[in-house]
Ligand SMILES: Nc1ncnc2c1ncn2[C@@H]1O[C@H](COP(=O)(O)OP(=O)(O)OP(=O)(O)O)[C@@H](O)[C@H]1O
């Protein structure tokens with residue numbers, strides 16, 4: 001699903017990532033932990049194509065993103081990667097529903113379909129009643145759940161989250177973490193989560209320890225990213241959604257990126 005090979009990145013003379021190799025399977029929930037400044041955010045941004053590595057390759061769902069043009073990259077990101085940040089980064093002038101719809105509209109999905117998906121996702125997040133509220137009228141936990149809905153609206157291959165519960169109190173934190181595993185269990189959604197939260201890291205399938213720009217194991221030596229008590233790699237069966245209340249069918253994806261009538265601008269007009 002995600003293959004990183006020999007990722008190196010420097011900012012000026014500061015070598016931040018020193019040759020990272022990482023494989024993430026579909027349906028895995030992987031945490032990345034490490035001290036401040038270890039390079040976690042940098043790694044996540046490179047994984048998410050928001051930043052480019054100096055060296056190495058990033059392959060997501062079979063696409064070598066290092067070969068894409070800026071325009072292709074923007075499209076690829078919109079279609080394949082969902083982001084959740086520490087601070088929700090919702091657009092304050094739009095309602096929760098509109099915030100969730102925007103990536104779908106940018107992706108060329110019709111207004112009606114985007115609306116339907118956003119409503120369904122917000123209901124799933126327990127936010128149906130809050131859909132018409134703007135971020136300033138939502139609690140911190142609600143805002144983060146809207147941000148998760150927004151990350152999911154284009155059915156991405158992977159959701160990348162950078163300290164998603166970093167700004168939440170313990171109750172909201174626990175609820176958000178439950179949501180991640182619920183989404184994985186029901187949808188087979190893949191998550192890569194940078195966190196300082198030990199209880200979250202302990203719940204994930206695998207924890208990548210980053211220190212000084214390198215992946216380390218418990219002993220501090222360099223290693224392939226294979227943790228000690230990791231179960232076998234998930235088979236397609238395990239990665240598939242398990243039984244449970246099914247998520248609403250979000251329907252087939254109709255995308256026409258060339259359709260100029262499907263832009264956020266039209267939506268906002
Ligand atoms: N755009 C940039 N320009 C220069 N230096 C940068 C830039 N981005 C990050 N750095 C430096 O790279 C190093 C790694 O930063 P990064 O944000 O990846 O750390 P982190 O592991 O996410 O830390 P934290 O836990 O504090 O968020 C830090 O020393 C940081 O100062």
Ligand SMILES: [Mg+2]
Pocket residue numbers: 040041042
């Ligand atoms: Mg960081």
